[in-house]
Amino acid sequence: MLKITPYFGIIVLIVSIGGIFYPKLGFLLLLVFASLMIIAPFRGRWFCGNLCPRGSFVDFWLAPFSRKLKIPASFRSMWLRVPIFLLLMGFMVYRIINTAGIVDKVGMVFVTLCILTTSIAILFGVIIAPRAWCSFCPMGTLQRAMGGSRYQLKVDADKCIDCGKCQKVCPMQLPVNEIREKPDCIKCGRCIEACPKEALSF
Numbered sequence: 580m581l582k583i584t585p586y587f588g589i590i591v592l593i594v595s596i597g598g599i600f601y602p603k604l605g606f607l608l609l610l611v612f613a614s615l616m617i618i619a620p621f622r623g624r625w626f627c628g629n630l631c632p633r634g635s636f637v638d639f640w641l642a643p644f645s646r647k648l649k650i651p652a653s654f655r656s657m658w659l660r661v662p663i664f665l666l667l668m669g670f671m672v673y674r675i676i677n678t679a680g681i682v683d684k685v686g687m688v689f690v691t692l693c694i695l696t697t698s699i700a701i702l703f704g705v706i707i708a709p710r711a712w713c714s715f716c717p718m719g720t721l722q723r724a725m726g727g728s729r730y731q732l733k734v735d736a737d738k739c740i741d742c743g744k745c746q747k748v749c750p751m752q753l754p755v756n757e758i759r760e761k762p763d764c765i766k767c768g769r770c771i772e773a774c775p776k777e778a779l780s781f
């Protein structure tokens with residue numbers, strides 16, 4: 580993770596609150612979409628663990644209020660993720676079509692989307708775990724589809740002592756030290772920092 584990552588959460592508040600009064604702030608979401616689309620084919624969900632404002636918001640601003648329970652396996656299921664992707668994208672396109680191209684109205688569509696998804700992220704973040712929303716977020720699913728097999732975490736089985744420290748710090752609650760692909764890894768690097776045996780690397 581980057582040194583600046585914890586501070587990106589402020590952008591969520593700027594768009595969700597400031598956007599009500601100044602809808603053009605909603606266009607910041609286009610910058611988010613563009614960034615993740617450019618990065619995903621090369622680094623999978625790297626954007627989620629390093630640059631995403633909402634990822635930063637749930638990890639560093641919301642986490643103290645979270646119950647930090649196990650994220651249900653169904654949250655990662657494509658049977659849930661694909662319909663949510665289609666529903667939210669359909670909602671966004673339908674609303675944009677109905678703005679007649681008026682800039683403030685288009686901006687407000689993005690602000691509404693940000694408020695809606697942030698509210699869901701806060702709800703699940705508090706009652707389950709900070710990254711519960713990120714398990715089925717449409718933009719996370721899109722990045723997984725575009726580059727889930729790229730920039731994989733490597734485990735050196737000869738060095739690993741199976742202490743479990745990496746799994747404890749993983750915000751996505753992944754089976755970190757199992758040698759298999761982890762397409763939902765957000766490349767935050769916390770497991771690497773936590774490992775006492777330097778058994779993990781990208």
Ligand code: SF4
Nearest residue numbers: 627631634713716719
């Ligand atoms: S899953 Fe969605 S909300 Fe979470 S960090 Fe990735 S893009 Fe952001």
Ligand code: SF4
Nearest residue numbers: 749764765767768770
């Ligand atoms: S496996 Fe490691 S790098 Fe990937 S999300 Fe978990 S802690 Fe972050």
Ligand code: SF4
Nearest residue numbers: 739740742743745774
């Ligand atoms: S923290 Fe390192 S040594 Fe411990 S289980 Fe994870 S990879 Fe293995």
